[in-house]
Amino acid sequence: MIIHPIKAFSDNYIWAIHQKKDAGLIVVDPGDAKPVIAYINANGLRLDAILITHYHHDHIGGVNELKNKYHCPVYGSSYDNLECCDHYLSDQDRLNLWSGQLNFELLHVPGHTLGHIAYHDSQKKLLFCGDTLFRAGCGRMFEGEPEQFYNSLKTLANLPIDTQVYCTHEYTLSNLAFAQHIEPSNHDIKQLLQECKALREKDLVTLPSNLASELKCNPFLRCHIPSVSESVKQLANVNVKKEYEIFASMRRLKDNF
Numbered sequence: 001m002i003i004h005p006i007k008a009f010s011d012n013y014i015w016a017i018h019q020k021k022d023a024g025l026i027v028v029d030p031g032d033a034k035p036v037i038a039y040i041n042a043n044g045l046r047l048d049a050i051l052i053t054h055y056h057h058d059h060i061g062g063v064n065e066l067k068n069k070y071h072c073p074v075y076g077s078s079y080d081n082l083e084c085c086d087h088y089l090s091d092q093d094r095l096n097l098w099s100g101q102l103n104f105e106l107l108h109v110p111g112h113t114l115g116h117i118a119y120h121d122s123q124k125k126l127l128f129c130g131d132t133l134f135r136a137g138c139g140r141m142f143e144g145e146p147e148q149f150y151n152s153l154k155t156l157a158n159l160p161i162d163t164q165v166y167c168t169h170e171y172t173l174s175n176l177a178f179a180q181h182i183e184p185s186n187h188d189i190k191q192l193l194q195e196c197k198a199l200r201e202k203d204l205v206t207l208p209s210n211l212a213s214e215l216k217c218n219p220f221l222r223c224h225i226p227s228v229s230e231s232v233k234q235l236a237n238v239n240v241k242k243e244y245e246i247f248a249s250m251r252r253l254k255d256n257f
């Protein structure tokens with residue numbers, strides 16, 4: 001199975017899933033129709049479905065144009081209830097595509113937005129998580145409470161460690177710079193930063209990630225580690241105890257980093 005990042009805007013990736021050339025295609029979060037149409041034409045593909053993680057414009061901006069042109073079904077969050085969707089998905093719903101070749105379990109992961117959903121295929125070990133979990137970081141907390149967002153991230157962190165993580169933005173280098181700020185002596189972060197810098201110098205994509213790497217390098221998944229929480233407390237000058245409070249302080253530090 002080919003999972004290709006179609007570049008959009010300055011740092012978005014629209015994930016294109018297909019078997020080979022001249023076959024069916026599924027796209028995730030098409031914020032812009034033009035690069036998707038170009039990809040379809042270049043590879044002789046047939047658009048079979050659109051999956052949406054949340055309502056932000058850079059994730060849905062191309063949906064209506066693609067839908068009108070290719071008449072494919074659109075799947076999205078029942079909590080967002082977007083007009084452009086044909087099927088509304090809720091936590092733990094199943095979505096079978098291509099006669100079960102893809103079999104997603106839906107996860108409701110509020111935090112970046114309240115209605116945010118993620119698509120997890122446990123057989124293929126794939127996770128499409130939009131703007132919740134990034135490589136070495138997480139999305140901004142636009143809606144909801146820190147405890148909600150932290151619980152969503154824990155839900156994702158508890159998936160099998162060989163799960164491939166497909167997020168929507170190329171924020172890896174700035175996320176790793178922040179990760180290093182939190183954990184200056186973490187060698188996994190240092191090494192990953194070198195690897196990702198080398199990729200970006202060649203204009204290559206730093207995704208997908210995998211959960212094993214995230215658990216070692218993503219500070220937002222490491223709030224339970226004493227050295228991480230101590231570092232956050234010092235840098236933010238706060239005296240908090242609960243993991244989600246550490247997460248909230250860390251998120252604020254990142255917002256101003």
Ligand SMILES: [Zn+2]
Pocket residue numbers: 054056112131
């Ligand atoms: Zn977003």
